[in-house]
Amino acid sequence: MLELRYRGGDPGPGPGLSPPREGNAAGGDHETESTSDKETDIDDRYGDLDSRADSDVPEIPLSSDQTPEILQKALSGLSSRWKNWWIRGILTLTMISLFFLIIYMGSFMLMLLVLGIQVKCFHEIITIGYRVYHSYDLPWFRTLSWYFLLCVNYFFYGETVADYFATFVQREEQLQFLIRYHRFISFALYLAGFCMFVLSLVKKHYRLQFYMFAWTHVTLLITVTQSHLVIQNLFEGMIWFLVPISSVICNDITAYLFGFFFGRTPLIKLSPKKTWEGFIGGFFSTVVFGFMAAYMLSKYQYFVCPIEYRSDVNSFVTECEPADLFQLHSYSLPSFLKAVLRRETVSLYPFQIHSIALSTFASLIGPFGGFFASGFKRAFKIKDFANTIPGHGGIMDRFDCQYLMATFVHVYITSFIRGPNPSKVLQQLLVLQPDQQLSIYRTLKMHLIEKGILQPTLKV
Template sequence: MDTTTRNRMNGNKKKKEDEVVSPSIGSPGLVNKALSKASSRDDFDSSKDETSSDDDSQAVANATNNADNAKPTDPPESKYKKLAVRSVIGAMMIAFFTLILSTDHFIVSLFVIALQLLVFKEMVSLRYIEAKEKKIPRFRTLAWFFLLSAFFFFYAKPILVKLATYYPDIFQHFVHYHLWHSFSLYCIGFVSFIFTLRKGVYRYQFSQFTWILMILMMVVVQSNFIISNIYQGFIWFILPVAIIVCNDIFAYFNGFFLGKKFIQKPLMKISPNKTWEGFIGATIWTLVFAYYFAGFLTQFQWCICPKGSSGFMETLTCVPDPVFVEKDYVLPVEVSAFLSKYIGIQMTHFSYVPIQYHALVLALFGSLIAPFGGFFASGIKRAYKIKDFDNIFPGHGGVTDRTDCQFIMGLFIHVYYLTFIKTNDLDANQIWQGLLMLPIDQQVQIYQKLQTTIESVLIKA
C-alpha cells in the first residue's frame, strides 16, 4: 500500500473519531447520543427526573381513545340511544340510593365510606404508570395505608366509644389515645415514603405523594362532614344530594334539547359540552324542586330527627327543630292594600316552613357553586385526556363522575347548618360521648351529682 493511500485512510479514520467526540450541529443523533453519555456520567439524576412529566403525558395519551376534546360524528339515533341508556342507569342508581336511605344512619355512613374508597381507587389509578411503579417497592400499598390512616382519624373514634361501653377494659385506652394513635400512623406513613424513594423516579414519587394528599383532602376530609350531616338528621344528607342530582338531570336535559340554540358559546371552555341553556334552566328548576321537596321531607320524623343515642334501625322521635315548624307571617297593611288594589289578590298573611327558604339558599349554591366541582373534575379529565374516570355506570362513567359536585356541597351544608340553623352548641349525644371518655371514678361522681339534682327537682315538683 503506497503512502498516499495510507494517509487518506488515516485521515478518514481520524475524521470519524472527531465526529463522535465533537459532533456537528447537523448530526442530531450523534448529539443526543453524546449528551446521553455525558449525563450518564453525572452523579445527579435530575436529568432523568426532568423527563418524567413528559413520560406521564405520553403514557396517558397513548392509553386513551376517549379524549375529553374528541368530537365523534355519531348519527342522530346514536345520540338518543345514549340518552336512553343514561336515563335508565340513572333511574336505577336513584332507586338503589333510595333503598340505602330506607335502612339506618350507620348503613348510609358505610355507603358514603364505600364511595370514598371507589373514588380514591379511580383517582389513584389515573396517574398510575406501570413502568415507574415497578421501580418503587410497595408504593401503591403506601397510598392505601394513608387512606386507612385518614379513615382511622375521622371515623374510628365514635366506633371505639361505642365499643368502650361494652368492653371498657379493652377499648377505653384506644378512645383516650385516639389522636396519638392517628398521629403515629401518619408518622409511619411519612417515614415509609422516605424509605421508598428511588433514584431516577424522585419527581414521579413526589408528584404521586402530592396527588394522594390532594385526594385525601378533597375526598376524605369533605366526606367526613357529609357523615356528620347524616347524624344531624337525614334531611341534611338527602336534601343536598337530591339538589345536586336534580341540577345535574335538568342541566343535561335542558342542554340536550335546548343547548346552543340561544347562546352559541359553551358555558366553560374546560367543559365544552356544558351549555348556558342547561345551566340557566337547571338553576330555575332546582330552585322550584328544592322549595317543595324540603317541605315534603319535613313530614317524616325519621328525616328531621337527629340520630342521637338511639339504637340500630330504631324508630326516631323528637321535638321538631323550629326550622321544621310551620309559621304564620302577617303581611304589613300597606303590602296587603297594594296587592288588593293593583294585583287583585286578597292576602293578609301566609304560612311557611323556614326550611323551605333555607332550601332556596342550598339550591342556589348547588346550582351556582357546586358545579365547579364538576368543572374541576373536567379539568382533571382534560389534563389526562380521558372521557370518564371509569366505566362502572354506562352513560355516566365512574363513581367520581357522579360525586364530583357532592363533596363541596356536603361541606357547604355542614358550615351552613352550624352557622345559620343549629340552635344548641352541644347535644345529648355529644355529652354522652364525652362522659364515656372519662375515667370510671369521674363517671360515678357525675352520676351521683346528676341523681341528687334530679331527685331534688322531683321533690319540688
C-alpha cells in the first residue's frame, strides 16, 4: 500500500509564502497564532505531494502466464529460453495469418482493427496509472479517462467523415447538422469533461489528480492521434498502410532472430536483450523486405488506389487508374552496377524507391518507440503493459514502434507525395449551396479561358 509521506522537520516556506516572523511582547499571541496557521497551511500544501523517489514506486503485480495449456504441455521439455522462442514464434504466425485475413476482408475491417487496437492500448496505459495510484482512490479518474477518449475520438473521426463521406452526409439532414457544428459540439463535450474534472478535485489529492489528468491527455496524444493518422494513410491507398506496418513487423521479427542467434553486443541499457547484431541484421532485412513488398503490391489496384466511399453502391471502392507512382519506369544503372548486372537499365515502380525511405525509418528510428516503451515500463517496474498475447505481453508492447511510423508516413505523404485530391475537392463542392457552386463554376471557367484551355463562347 502507498503512503502519503510528510517531509520531516521544518518544511520551510512554501511557494509564495514568507518565513514566519518571531513574535514580540506586544503581539506575541497574535504572531504565534499566525505562525501556527501558516505551518498548518504548509502541511496541507506539502502533505499531499507525492515526494517519492523512483525506488519508492510500488511494483505492479506481475501478470499471470496466459499461455494456452496445450502449448505449455507441448513445450514442457524445453528450456525457458527456447520455450519462449517457440511461443513467440507460434503466436507471431497466428497474428500474421489473422492480419492477412483482415486485409482480405477489406479496408473497412482494417479501420475497425485500428480502432480496436487504439482502445486496447489506451486501456493498458490507463490501467497502469490506475494500479500505481489505486490506493489514493482518485474520484472519477477512470470514468473521466474513458469520457475524454470518447470526446477525442468523436472529434477526429467526425473530421474524417466530413472529409471522405461528404456525398453521403449531404443526403442525411441529421448528419448535416452534426457535421456543420462538429467542432463546436466536440469542444462542448470536452468542456463538460473539463468541468467534471474540476468539480472532482479533492483536498490532499490535488497534485495526483492533476498528474493523472496529464497522464490521460498524454495517453490520448499517443493513441488516438496516431491511430487517426494511420486511417488517414489508409485512405491514400492500402499500400501506404501495409508497407510501413509490415516493415515494422519485419524489423521486429528479424531483429529478434538475429539477436537470438548472433547477438553478443548490447545495444542500449533500456533494453538489455537488444543487441547491435540484431539491430543491424534487422535493418538490412527490413530494407530488402520493404523493397520486395512494394514491388508485389504496386501491381494491384486493390492496394494502390485511394479508398473512396461510393454513395451509389453504399460501400468503399478501390478502383482507379493507377498513379504514375505505381507505373513501371526504366532507370539507368550506375556504372559499377552495369558491369555486375550486365544490363544498362532496370524497370522499377517509383514507389519502390520511396519504400527504401519507409523501411529505413522503420528499422533505424522505429525501434526508438520500443526503447521509449521500455523506459516507461522500467519507470513503473513492470515487464509488459499487459498479458494479452502470450510471449509478447500486451497490445501496446507489439505496437509501440508503429505509432512513430504512422506519423512519419503521414508527414512523408504530405511533404513528398500528395498533391490536391480532385475527388476530395469535388466532394466539398457538392455540399455547397447552388449559388456558391455557380460562382465557383464561373470563376473556374474564366481561369481556363485565360489559360487557353477553353475557347470563349460567342454571345449573339
